[in-house]
Amino acid sequence: MKARTDTAFVSALGAMGRRHVKGLVRAGFDVVAVDPNPAVLDVARRELQEAGLNSGKLSMVDRPTGRFGVAVFAETTPDRLANFTRFLDAASAGRIFLEKPLAADPAEYDRFLDVARGRGVANVTQVNFIRRTWPHVQHLADMCSREKQFAMTLNGGAIGLGCMGIHYLDTFLCLSGDEMPAVRWATLSAETVKSGRGPQFEDFGGDFVLEGPRGRLLASLSAGSSANVVMTVRGEHFMAQVDYNEMQWKISRRKADSTMLFYRYGADYEIVEQGRLEIPAMDAVTEGWALGRIDLPVLEQALVTHRLLDEILRAGGAHPPYRFT
Structure with a gap:
């Protein structure tokens, strides 16, 4: 499995995902993204340029493979568990960031933890309860x-x-x-x-x-x-x-x-x-998190709030x- 510790993965380039991309590029990462709508790549690159950032740092793939430095999951809740599982079937990351709420179906809450434990990433998978750090x-x-x-x-x-x-x-x-x-x-x-x-x-x-x-x-x-x-x-x-x-x-x-x-x-x-x-703005949070300056609640702790x-x-x-x- 090829290691790309200077590369970040982002699942979905909606409004929240594009904020994460800005923070990751600012932190020095190349960003590989997946999104069902290819046209959103142009939107994300334009926003990077408007923020004074290198738009060439962002690319899209059909499916991520290999080892990434960090991975961020910012899709809508119905797709998050499937995307999280699919990523870990073919790739890995040193730090993983999940947006909240984790799922729209409470029956999926524990499945996140089961998947993370099965892939050995439960302790590096964190959830965006950023207010604890304010x-x-x-x-x-x-x-x-x-x-x-x-x-x-x-x-x-x-x-x-x-x-x-x-x-x-x-x-x-x-x-x-x-x-x-x-x-x-x-x-x-x-x-x-x-x-x-x-x-x-x-x-x-x-x-x-x-x-x-x-x-x-x-x-x-x-x-x-x-x-x-x-x-x-x-x-x-x-x-x-x-x-x-x-x-x-x-x-x-x-x-x-x-x-x-x-x-x-x-x-x-x-x-x-x-x-x-x-x-702090979301992109600043992502930048700090990706560089290890901010820690968010790990998955098991975040599940308490969801329950x-x-x-x-x-x-x-x-x-x-x-x-x-």
């Missing part, structure tokens, strides 16, 4: 680790629980030390969230409550709303507010020497941190397989 999420996780109990709320609109909401579920798991919560209550929006990728795809909005040993999540994410998400995290004596529309956050904390009675809620609190959220999503949807009355994009 500085403000890491800071909140550190604060929550010192709390006996904390509460997280999400309030917003039609983000789609499968395609974007799963990031917030993973954030909650990160804050709670990956303690699996129970789904105490869930109801899904009467309407579904439509997809710009076609009528064959749809997602869910809904309200739900999760309860773990140390953390509780209360979410209201309505499919009928266009509001962006505001997240709060409250400990015994702190309140963090994160506005993903204004891209601002702040943490208020009770003064350590305060003698004010607790029922004077909010009294003797001071803002201890605030500012603009610095969120939690499935439990919420089933509790709300949905039945798999779903139609995530």
